[in-house]
Amino acid sequence: MKKFLRCRSWMAIATTALFAVCSTPVRAGDDVKVLLEILLEKGVITQQEIDAKLYKVAENDEIKAFNQSQELRKLSKEEAQRTEKEKTIKTEIYGQASAGYYSASNMGVASPKDAAGMSDQPKGNNRIGLRVTRQMSEEVSAAVTLESNFSTRTGALGKDAGGFGVSSGPIFDREANFRIASKTFGTLVIGRGPNLQTDLSSAFDARQNWNFGGLKPIGRYAGFHSASGINRADKMFRYISPVVRGFNLDGGVSFGGVQDDEEKGSSAYLGGRYKNEGFEAGYNHIEARVGSAPVADVNNRVDFFAAKYKFAQVTVNAGYVITRNPTAANTGSYSTTKADGKSDANTFFTGVVYRITPSIAANGAWYQVKDKQSAAGINDVSMFATGLTWSPYKEWDFFVDYVASQRKNEATAAFTIFDKWIPDTSAAVQSESKKSQSGLSIGAQYKF
Secondary structure, X not given: OHHHHHHHHHHHHHHHHHHHHXXXXXXXXXXXXXXXXXHHXXXXXXXXXXXXXXXXXXXXXXXXHHHHHHHHHHHHHHHHHHHHHHXXXXXXXXEXXXXXXXXXXXXXXXXXXXXXEEEEOOOXXXXXXXXXXXXXXXXXXXXXXXXXXXXOOOOOEOOOHHHHOOOOOOOOOOEEEXXXXXXXOEEEEEEEEEOHHHHHHHHXXXXXXXXXXXXXXXXXXXXXXXXXXXXXXXEEEXXXXXXXXXXXXXXXXXXOOOOOOOOOOOEEEEEEEEEEXXXXXXXXXXXEOOOOOOOOOOXXXXXXXXXXXXXXXXXXXXXXXXXXXXXXXXXXXXXXXOOOOOXXXXXXXXXXXXXXXXXXXXXXXXXXXXXXXXXXXXOOEEEEEEEEEEOOOOOEEEEEEEEEEEOOOOOOOOEOOEOOXXXXXXXXXXXXXXXXXXXXXXXXXXXX
């Protein structure tokens, strides 16, 4: 009887030990092996049974370890993919805003008078944009750009927001396009956006002030810089070649906005830039059908030449623009109500920038428009502009500008020292005038 009980006891111990060995999440420990050896000595289990149980435990551990390593490998791969995707996709919000105080004479076409108050975008167009770039490879990248104008006076967003204080058109009036850029083959831009004329007007204007007494107001008046298809266009295909020995080509075509007739309202341009150390030059030729209504024939032909040279703290620039209206009926003309020329005119500009210190720069420029449509040149414009800019940080510009323009008493075309701009939403006072204008602007610009 005692022997039977002792045997049952060892049987229970063996069962418990074997259960522990088979169910343990780790390999059998030395204490378990000792217990199994005791059971073997007592004759409760055989060596074959011990080997089978230990093999089963080892096999379970190997399976579990393999599964765990596979799970870790999967998590590691997913993390690597997320990291790689974040590295190749760049999302950027950018823009600029300027505002300040102005005081100007002869503001308004109907009853010119002096005006003063808060200026909206007195230096450069207010803008906010979103750009998403995907680095496809070391060679190729793709990007989508959406960019809009806005008013710091009223908060209006979209076309004409900064000029009128209200939006009168699409939200993404400045850019809505995608591009593919290759280091070897160049860049292709498709959609609405600026063309080479925008780049040249900015690069070769000593004033670097697009809206107050700079090349943009003159260009809008003479017909070679405007939002009507000359420097910015819809349905555009633009190609920019790689730079080879300092030179690159830039060309594009816009298919207008008239359904079933791509010729109407279209434009095409071809030009390029050259840069070698301190010297830079640019040229652009435009053939455009501009106007609010469908235009079947080219009514604005532009040839833009410009160059500049930088030495030490001084940069000197000069340019010449030939604007022609080649239509048979010569229907294009200077507007009597707004600065929006489609005309025959020659424009000369020159200027200088002197960097007094790394953060302070002075500028001065002279602009001359010769009216070729009337024998007396009654719509000629001479404009002098000067300014001082302090940039304590690369994002901030604080500036003061003075501008004076001279017109003939017989002038019939409306001109403005400002870009297209109405100081208040009621439009009681406009910036355009047929008389000589002068003005002072003080403000700040922030870029982000």
